[in-house]
Amino acid sequence: MSGSNGRSRSPRLRRWRDRAFLILCASIAGVSMFVLAWLIGEMVSQGVAHLDRDFLTSYPSRRAASAGFKSALWGSVWLVCVCAAVALPLGVAAAVFLEEFAPQRRTWRAMHSFAGLNISNLAGVPSIVYGIIGLTVFVRMFGLFGSPNLSMYDQWERVRLQDGTHAAGRLVEQSDQSLVLEHPRDGVRSIVSAAITSRDSIHIRRHKLELSSGRRLAGPHIGRTSEGLLELDTDDRERVVIDPAEVVSYEYSRVLTIGHPDSFFYFRLPLGGSVLAGGLTLMLVILPIIIIACREALRAVPSSLREGSLALGATRWQSVRRMVLPAAIPGIMTGCILAVSRAIGEAAPLLVVGGLLVVFAVPQNLMDDFSAMPLQIFNWAGRPQEDFHRLAASGILVLLMVLVAFNMLAIVIRQWFHKPLT
C-alpha cells in the first residue's frame, strides 16, 4: 500500500502509526460518551434537589421554591396524544402506499416516486419552519375565520326571555336578581333574572356598523370610552370613535364554535394557539420520520411472503393486510415510538404556535392553551436566577426519564418480536 506513492516505510513505523491511529480513534470515539456522561451528570447534580412529588403535582410559580411541572407534563400528554392519533395512521398508510402500491400508469408513477423522494427532503426541513406553517394554517387558518386571538373578541351573553324575544350584549353587571347587558346600538339594558328562560355566552368575530352618514365600518373589537362613545378597532387596524346616536344599523357575526368553553368537546375556528393546533403542528414534524421508519420496516419483509400470498389469489390489499403488515408490525411500532419520543422533546414549533405561556391548568379540551415539558424548561432556563436553572434541570430529568422509558419500550418490542423472517 505504502509503496503506491513511491516511498516505502519500515514495517515498524507502519505498525506504530496503526497503533497511534487506533488510540486516536478510540479516544475521539470516547468524546461522545464523555459528553453524554457529562451532560447527564450535570443535569442530575443540578436538578435532583428539586425533584420530588411536589414538583410533579404543582403548577409553575413566580417563586422557584414552590414551582412545579404539572401543567407542562399534562400539556405534553395532550399534545402527544393528538399528534400520535393523527400522525400514526397517516404515516403508516402513506408508507404502505409508497412501498406496496406502485401505480401502473405513467403520470401516477411519476408522482408516486416523487412523493417517495420528497419524504426524505421533508425530514430535513427545520422544525421551526413547520411551526410557522402550523401558525399560518392551523392557528390563524389563513385569517379566513378572523383573528385567533380570543382576547380581541368580545365575549357576549345571549339570553332568551319568557316573552319569546332575545337580548344580547356585553355583560356589564350581574347580580342574583338581574343582569345588565350593553349593546352597541340599543345601549344598556337591565334584565330581571326571573324573565330569563335560557342563557349562553358567545364569542363575537366581527362587528358591522352603518352610520347615519352612510359610512360602513367593520372590525373585530368594540368598546366604550369613558365619555360613552363607541370605540371600534377596524379591520384595517385603525381605532375609530363613534357617537352611538349615529349608528343606524348594527350586526355581528359569531366565531364558529361548538359547545361551551368549559365542555370537553368545545371546538372553535380558527383553532388559535390550542392543544389541537400544537398537536397537528407536531404531527407535521414527525410525519416524515414515521413514514421513513415504516417504509424501512416494510422493505425488510421478504418479498416471498408477498408473492406467495399473491400467487394464492389474494388481492394486493389482502396480502398487505394479512401477510406484510403483521410481519412488519414490530419495526413499525419501534419506528413510531421513536418518532413520538421526538415529538415529546420538540420545542421550537410549539414556541411559534402557542407562544411561551405560563399555564396554571391542565388542558380540559382540545381548545385549551397548553404548556409542554420542553417549553417550561425553556422558560425556566431563559431566566437569569440560579434557582430557576435548577428547576429547569429537574424538568430536564423528568423529560429524559420519559424519553428513556420510550426508548426502552422500543427496544423491548424489538426484542420481543424478534424472529428471523425467512
Add this chain to the structure above:
Amino acid sequence: MTRHAIHVGAALVPRRRSRARTRVVEGLIVVVLAGCGFFSILVTFAIIGVLLEEARAFFTMPGVSVGEFFLTTTWSPMLGAEKHFGVWPLVLGTGLVTMVSAMVSLPLGLITAVFLSEYAHPALRAAFKPALELLAGIPTVVYGFFALTVITPFLQRIDPSVENYNAASAGLAIGFMCLPIVCSLSEDALQAVPRGLREGAYALGGTRFDVALKVVVPASLSGITAAYLLAIARAIGETMIVALAAGSLAHLTLDPRQPAQTMTGYIVQIFLGDAEALGVEYRSSYAVAALLFILTFVITILGNRVMHRYREVYE
C-alpha cells in the same frame, strides 16, 4: 368422490365475497392510501406557498425592498424609529454557529464512525450504538440549557473575554447534537463498502490504518459527503440551542466569543416578543424563514441525491 372433494374445498374457503365487491373495497382502500401518500406533497407545497406569499407581503410593505434585504448589512427591525432589514448579519451569525458546530461534528463523527466500523470489537459496537442513539434522542432544549449553564462557564474559565451569550458555546452544543447523525450516516456508508475491497487491501499487506484511511474512506466518500451535508442542514435549522445560548444581537462579526443572532434565533425572538401581529417585523420573520427553508432544503436535496448515488454504486 368428486362431490367429496368439492366439499373439502368449500370448507377451506369459509367466506366468499363477490368479486365486484372486493374490487370496489380494494379501490376505495387504495384511494385512501394514495391520499395519505400524497399528503406529503401537499405539505411541501403548503410550506412553499405560505412562505413565498408571506415573504411577498413583507417585501411589498413600505420601507422594505428585496435589494435592501439582500444587499445591505444592518439588521435592526426593532430599535429606533428607522428600521433596517439587511439580512447579512443573520446569515453570518448562522454561518458562524454552523462553522463551529461543523468543526466538532464532522471530524469527530467521521473518526468515531471509522472506529466503530473498522476497529471496534462487535461487543463494544453493540454497547456504543444505543449510547449514540440516546445522544441523538436528547431534546435540543436540553443541549441549549447545557450550553448556557455548563459550556459557557467552562469557556469563560479558559478565556475570560467570552461573553455570557456567545456563538462558540451554541456551536459546540450543536456540534455534539449533530455528532451522532454524522456518525451513524457515515458508518452506514463505511459498512456499504464491499468486503472484497478491504480484503484485497489486507492481502497486499496493509495495516488497519491503511485499509481504513486509504481504501474504505475514499470508497465511501460520497456517503460521507451526504452525511456532512445533512448534518450541516440540521445545524443551520437548529433553534432552541441558539435561542438559549447564542444571544439576540444581530451584528456582523466572526468572533465566536461574541453573541450572534442566527436566522432561527430571530424567528423565535419575534414570536416570543410582542411584535405587533401583521406588523413589519412580524412579517420579516416570514422572509427570514423563507430564506432558511430554501437554504436547508437545497442542502438536504443535495445530500439525499449524493446518498442515493453511493447506494446505487454498491447495491
